[in-house]
Amino acid sequence: MNIAVCIKQVPDTETKVKISDDKKSIAEGDINFILNPYDEFGVEEALKLADGGEVTIISLGPDRVTSAIRSALAMGAHKAIHIKSDAVPADPGATADALVAVLKEGNYDLIFTGKQAIDDDHTQMASLLGEKLGIPAVNVVVKLEVSGGKVRAEREIEGAHEVVECPTPCVISAQRGLNEPRYASLKGIMAAKKIQIEAKDVNPGPNQLQIVEYNYPPQKSAGKIVGDSADAVPELIRLLNEEAKVI
Amino acid sequence: MKALVFAEQRDGKIKKTAFENVSLVKKLGMDFECAVIGDAVDAIELGKYGAAKVVHYKSAKLANYTPDGYAAVLADAMAKQGADVLVMGATSMGKDLGPRVAAKLNASMATDCTHIEMDGGDLKIVRPMYAGKVLATIKLTSAKKVVTVRPNVYAAEENPASAAVEEVASDVDFKTVVAEIVAGAKGKLDVTEADIVVSGGRGLKGPENWHLIEDLAAQLGAANGASRAAVDAGWRPHDEQVGQTGKTVSPSLYVAVGISGAIQHLAGMSSSKYIVAINKDPEAPIFKVADYGIVADLFEVVPRMIEELKNRN
Numbered sequence: 001m002n003i004a005v006c007i008k009q010v011p012d013t014e015t016k017v018k019i020s021d022d023k024k025s026i027a028e029g030d031i032n033f034i035l036n037p038y039d040e041f042g043v044e045e046a047l048k049l050a051d052g053g054e055v056t057i058i059s060l061g062p063d064r065v066t067s068a069i070r071s072a073l074a075m076g077a078h079k080a081i082h083i084k085s086d087a088v089p090a091d092p093g094a095t096a097d098a099l100v101a102v103l104k105e106g107n108y109d110l111i112f113t114g115k116q117a118i119d120d121d122h123t124q125m126a127s128l129l130g131e132k133l134g135i136p137a138v139n140v141v142v143k144l145e146v147s148g149g150k151v152r153a154e155r156e157i158e159g160a161h162e163v164v165e166c167p168t169p170c171v172i173s174a175q176r177g178l179n180e181p182r183y184a185s186l187k188g189i190m191a192a193k194k195i196q197i198e199a200k201d202v203n204p205g206p207n208q209l210q211i212v213e214y215n216y217p218p219q220k221s222a223g224k225i226v227g228d229s230a231d232a233v234p235e236l237i238r239l240l241n242e243e244a245k246v247i
Numbered sequence: 248m249k250a251l252v253f254a255e256q257r258d259g260k261i262k263k264t265a266f267e268n269v270s271l272v273k274k275l276g277m278d279f280e281c282a283v284i285g286d287a288v289d290a291i292e293l294g295k296y297g298a299a300k301v302v303h304y305k306s307a308k309l310a311n312y313t314p315d316g317y318a319a320v321l322a323d324a325m326a327k328q329g330a331d332v333l334v335m336g337a338t339s340m341g342k343d344l345g346p347r348v349a350a351k352l353n354a355s356m357a358t359d360c361t362h363i364e365m366d367g368g369d370l371k372i373v374r375p376m377y378a379g380k381v382l383a384t385i386k387l388t389s390a391k392k393v394v395t396v397r398p399n400v401y402a403a404e405e406n407p408a409s410a411a412v413e414e415v416a417s418d419v420d421f422k423t424v425v426a427e428i429v430a431g432a433k434g435k436l437d438v439t440e441a442d443i444v445v446s447g448g449r450g451l452k453g454p455e456n457w458h459l460i461e462d463l464a465a466q467l468g469a470a471n472g473a474s475r476a477a478v479d480a481g482w483r484p485h486d487e488q489v490g491q492t493g494k495t496v497s498p499s500l501y502v503a504v505g506i507s508g509a510i511q512h513l514a515g516m517s518s519s520k521y522i523v524a525i526n527k528d529p530e531a532p533i534f535k536v537a538d539y540g541i542v543a544d545l546f547e548v549v550p551r552m553i554e555e556l557k558n559r560n
């Protein structure tokens with residue numbers, strides 16, 4: 001099978017995000033960028049399923065995203081396309097249009113995304129790509145079987161799993177639990193360096209999402225230490241009942 | 248601006264987030280109607296929260312969720328019911344369905360919104376990013392718009408009206424079928440849906456002690472959550488993980504037991520209305536966000552809490 005994996009480069013989860021002075025952007029200065037953690041599950045699953053076929057990594061973003069692309073190649077992916085863009089558009093629909101233009105040029109049986117990009121948290125891409133390509137999309141997948149052009153995927157919903165069936169080609173958004181992503185071997189890292197990343201200029205779609213401003217969430221002030229032993233329990237329960245009124 | 252509130256149902260029962268969203272659009276003073284998709288659905292319930300007009304797109308084929316089937320019906324419903332903005336819960340279904348409908352309507356979409364207000368004739372929307380480390384205020388400039396609202400953020404306020412339910416027979420083709428739903432542990436409440444969440448971390452020392460979390464949760468009518476350390480150790484299933492790479496929750500009460508409060512954990516729960524921390528380390532970062540804390544051994548505190556609550560209940 002030929003498989004595409006859409007990946008995004010994101011700040012690592014330790015990052016203390018800084019808003020720039022104009023409140024309209026995030027300051028990139030000290031950020032350590034990584035491959036979006038959910039996308040690793042997509043890469044891993046693609047490598048497991050490819051079975052002699054090719055795995056192509058696709059990412060839209062500024063030049064720095066090539067390092068995330070290299071991480072995916074080092075895991076064993078075969079090809080990569082970098083859609084060059086000064087920044088990732090605020091509107092996921094605009095990114096989706098550019099990805100769709102590139103995905104249409106390939107003949108992919110499966111397309112993976114991560115469940116969610118941990119920076120913008122849009123959680124939209126798989127469904128957007130599915131709709132724009134006119135194919136099924138299954139989100140938040142924790143178990144996947146593909147054979148004979150048929151997909152059986154288990155996805156997480158509230159308190160249960162939904163077992164979804166659809167034909168290929170389709171889009172799958174990967175959730176933690178789908179697999180254990182492999183670590184890139186030294187050999188893999190060296191091999192990845194030799195792969196030419198194909199750079200493409202594709203205009204993203206219209207941006208219909210306007211950032212008014214970014215703010216930090218209201219700081220919670222540290223509350224009350226009710227006590228330093230189990231004897232504080234009755235007072236805690238009284239506070240929850242009478243002051244907070246939550247029980 | 249007219250809203251269409253998509254009232255999600257499972258097993259014919261309308262979900263609470265639909266009632267919350269009816270309350271929200273009423274509060275915003277918006278003109279609105281509701282749309283329900285499914286077979287036999289208790290759609291009249293929406294009236295209790297002030298919905299006057301509900302269109303029930305009815306079909307046996309649509310009893311269970313199917314993304315492409317539901318998306319086709321909803322895109323038509325937006326036109327038929329003459330709405331500009333589609334409002335739904337940021338649930339598994341809403342997050343799956345919303346972008347599909349948005350793509351059909353050339354609409355832009357805002358996911359998991361925590362605050363919406365009218366600004367002139369426009370919607371001003373706040374949605375958390377970076378798992379809540381940043382709040383983005385945004386506007387959708389597309390003609391049609393789709394928003395999903397985080398469950399539990401807006402209260403479902405009873406506001407009885409008599410809902411007129413119009414049934415429309417629906418027939419659509421779709422390729423994606425939900426073959427079965429594998430339920431988790433019986434009657435298990437999901438952390439994203441619960442009003443109270445009790446989470447345990449590495450401080451519990453092992454799965455054999457988890458009955459403490461379960462019993463405390465049972466006394467409070469709460470859902471069970473876990474830190475990633477507890478999930479990674481294999482003590483708890485991944486669907487209980489709270490945090491940046493787990494679930495984001497906003498319950499009215501979050502009880503963190505033996506959890507240090509790493510930045511990734513805080514990201515998933517710091518928007519809870521009240522936070523209780525039980526940890527023996529007074530320096531644990533969880534105390535920086537906790538409204539109430541007890542600095543002591545959880546193995547002494549939690550049994551005492553269970554006992555006290557039992558006596559009250």
Ligand SMILES: Cc1cc2nc3c(=O)[nH]c(=O)nc-3n(C[C@H](O)[C@H](O)[C@H](O)COP(=O)(O)OP(=O)(O)OC[C@H]3O[C@@H](n4cnc5c(N)ncnc54)[C@H](O)[C@@H]3O)c2cc1C
Nearest residue numbers: 448449450474475476490491492493505506507512527545
């Ligand atoms: C990419 C990435 C993503 C991540 N995503 C998440 C996420 O989504 N969610 C998440 O939770 N974490 C996440 N983490 C992990 C996070 O960094 C922490 O490692 C994790 O949250 C720690 O879990 P913990 O608080 O249970 O364990 P610890 O940090 O080990 O804390 C245990 C706490 O228990 C207390 N304790 C011990 N014994 C007792 C006792 N007898 N009585 C009372 N208190 C006691 C200790 O004082 C300590 O504070 C992520 C990490 C990375 C790198």
Ligand SMILES: Nc1ncnc2c1ncn2[C@@H]1O[C@H](COP(=O)(O)O)[C@@H](O)[C@H]1O
Nearest residue numbers: 006007060113114116117122123124125
């Ligand atoms: N700029 C991008 N380039 C390539 N893939 C992306 C991009 N943005 C998002 N994705 C993919 O879509 C998934 C979900 O992202 P989102 O919908 O933004 O939360 C990510 O995990 C990636 O797989």
